[in-house]
Amino acid sequence: MKQKLLALLTKDPRISTRSLAKILGTSEKKIQTEIEKLLKSGEIVGFAAVLNSNENGNEITAMVEVRVTTQRGKGFDEVAERIAKFPEVWNVYLISGSHDLNLLVKGKSLADVANFVNRKVAVLENVTGTTTHFLLKKYKEDGLIFGEKGRDRRLKVSA
Amino acid sequence: MQLPLNHTLASIPPSGIRRFFEIVAEQSDVISLSIGEPDFDTPWNVRESAIAALENGETHYSGNRGTSELRMEIANYFARRFGVRFDWKEEILVGNGASEIFDLVVRAVLNPGDEVILFAPSYVMYAPLIQLAGGTPVFVRKISEIQRKISQKTKALVLSYPSNPTGETFSKVDLKKIAKIVAKNNLFVISDEIYAELSYEVPHTAFASLPKMKERTATISGFSKAWAMTGFRLGYLLAPAELTAAANKIHQYSALCANSLSQAAAVEALRSCDSEVAKMREEYRLRRDFCVRELNRMGLKVGKPAGAFYLFPNVRKKTGMSGEEFALKLLKKEKVAVVPGNAFGEEHAFREGGGFSDFVRISYATNLKELEEALERMERFVQKS
Numbered sequence: 001m002k003q004k005l006l007a008l009l010t011k012d013p014r015i016s017t018r019s020l021a022k023i024l025g026t027s028e029k030k031i032q033t034e035i036e037k038l039l040k041s042g043e044i045v046g047f048a049a050v051l052n053s054n055e056n057g058n059e060i061t062a063m064v065e066v067r068v069t070t071q072r073g074k075g076f077d078e079v080a081e082r083i084a085k086f087p088e089v090w091n092v093y094l095i096s097g098s099h100d101l102n103l104l105v106k107g108k109s110l111a112d113v114a115n116f117v118n119r120k121v122a123v124l125e126n127v128t129g130t131t132t133h134f135l136l137k138k139y140k141e142d143g144l145i146f147g148e149k150g151r152d153r154r155l156k157v158s159a
Numbered sequence: 160m161q162l163p164l165n166h167t168l169a170s171i172p173p174s175g176i177r178r179f180f181e182i183v184a185e186q187s188d189v190i191s192l193s194i195g196e197p198d199f200d201t202p203w204n205v206r207e208s209a210i211a212a213l214e215n216g217e218t219h220y221s222g223n224r225g226t227s228e229l230r231m232e233i234a235n236y237f238a239r240r241f242g243v244r245f246d247w248k249e250e251i252l253v254g255n256g257a258s259e260i261f262d263l264v265v266r267a268v269l270n271p272g273d274e275v276i277l278f279a280p281s282y283v284m285y286a287p288l289i290q291l292a293g294g295t296p297v298f299v300r301k302i303s304e305i306q307r308k309i310s311q312k313t314k315a316l317v318l319s320y321p322s323n324p325t326g327e328t329f330s331k332v333d334l335k336k337i338a339k340i341v342a343k344n345n346l347f348v349i350s351d352e353i354y355a356e357l358s359y360e361v362p363h364t365a366f367a368s369l370p371k372m373k374e375r376t377a378t379i380s381g382f383s384k385a386w387a388m389t390g391f392r393l394g395y396l397l398a399p400a401e402l403t404a405a406a407n408k409i410h411q412y413s414a415l416c417a418n419s420l421s422q423a424a425a426v427e428a429l430r431s432c433d434s435e436v437a438k439m440r441e442e443y444r445l446r447r448d449f450c451v452r453e454l455n456r457m458g459l460k461v462g463k464p465a466g467a468f469y470l471f472p473n474v475r476k477k478t479g480m481s482g483e484e485f486a487l488k489l490l491k492k493e494k495v496a497v498v499p500g501n502a503f504g505e506e507h508a509f510r511e512g513g514g515f516s517d518f519v520r521i522s523y524a525t526n527l528k529e530l531e532e533a534l535e536r537m538e539r540f541v542q543k544s
Contacts (some may be wrong), residue, residue: 005446008527012528019527019528019531022449022452022453022531022533023445023449023527025448025449025452028484065448094360141206152198154182154194154196154198155180155194156183156184156189156191156193156496157176157179157180157183157184157191157193157194157196157496157498158176158180158193158194158195158196159174159282159284159323159502
């Protein structure tokens with residue numbers, strides 16, 4: 001049941017416990033308990049609305065590549081966790097390839113974001129360099145395609 | 160000026176589905192549970208292949224029987240999934256949907272006056288196409304009725320499982336019983352297995368996989384249901400070489416070949432869509448279980464069908480209405496469309512139980528959200544009736 005529940009919540013985080021209970025053939029209480037369990041264990045980290053920031057002129061998003069040196073006893077985790085504490089930073093990923101950490105940073109303007117990266121991230125111990133790419137347009141995020149909603153084009157009745 | 164038309168056509172009643180379609184088309188904002196095709200988009204890689212084929216100029220005639228690439232893939236697929244190996248050169252024919260294939264088979268097999276036994280309730284195309292081919296449809300409800308309906312004129316038996324409109328399928332045990340009757344009476348079998356991938360708990364057994372059945376069976380399947388490729392119009396025949404050649408003899412003149420872009424797309428579908436098909440199957444199963452629970456809860460008793468995406472509840476028992484009345488009133492009052500059961504065989508009604516006019520077909524090929532809303536409206540309607 002857990003897998004089906006997670007699939008349904010991923011598709012529509014706002015789905016009601018009543019609907020979930022009906023769809024999965026169980027009681028609302030059991031659904032609530034299961035969701036609470038998943039939140040507690042951290043398997044569900046949280047629920048968030050995916051906004052179309054293309055429509056929002058007051059927000060600039062940037063992808064920031066961060067190169068890190070690691071010292072004896074200190075791995076990537078420390079740096080990553082430190083960076084993650086900043087509210088301007090929305091995503092922190094450790095990745096393979098040309099750099100180490102990939103961040104998603106949001107601010108009110110280009111200057112805002114640039115300042116944040118220069119003054120808060122680049123200066124951190126263990127950070128050897130950063131490269132900032134400004135996001136120009138979002139086409140798809142978290143499995144959701146922005147733009148026109150697909151409509152049902154099928155004939156209403158068919159054999 | 161009146162010109163006489165084909166006599167047989169006059170004796171074929173107008174499609175009940177078509178009639179209902181006209182009625183529904185007049186209403187707006189209807190949640191339709193009357194749709195016989197998947198709500199899923201065709202997997203993107205399949206559509207991509209069709210686009211690539213278009214860009215590459217693969218827009219010419221293919222060989223009559225279908226491209227060798229596709230036929231080889233079909234042969235591999237069927238052997239892999241259902242354990243029957245057909246010779247891609249001689250025993251496979253690709254056509255314009257399972258519909259064209261069925262038409263070809265009955266035209267290739269039947270002579271005027273031949274009788275064909277089929278199960279009721281029946282998918283809407285079988286009886287009319289049998290009649291157009293000069294045959295006479297003879298209906299049975301259960302396997303146990305087949306033997307006594309067999310006459311000197313009986314040529315073939317049509318199987319269709321999992322079924323539209325009931326969603327039921329045959330177990331291996333059932334199929335073996337049928338095989339015994341078929342062998343005993345030397346019948347031909349036309350087995351429409353288009354919903355084979357949508358069998359949720361019972362593993363699908365291809366009829367041609369049963370001992371001694373391959374040589375007397377025309378297996379029909381296609382890409383519409385499991386791969387959501389309805390508009391591509393692509394189906395295929397798996398049959399003994401002689402029958403495939405006969406069907407091709409008609410097909411080469413009446414169609415020439417199936418759509419070449421669809422054929423390119425279908426190759427991709429068979430090669431790399433197993434996980435997508437599995438995902439769709441799981442989603443249908445979830446919806447089926449949900450619908451069965453809700454319908455039973457509101458008093459429309461229905462068993463859990465084994466496959467396809469349909470439910471066929473008897474509505475008279477709870478509401479006192481015929482299927483047609485139920486469907487029309489539900490549409491008017493709650494804007495939910497279901498298909499009256501008499502579209503699937505009222506003229507050949509079985510008097511016991513009032514025929515299929517007491518039933519409706521509910522399709523769950525619709526997203527869960529709409530399904531939930533539709534069933535809530537239906538429950539309201541049922542409580543008030």
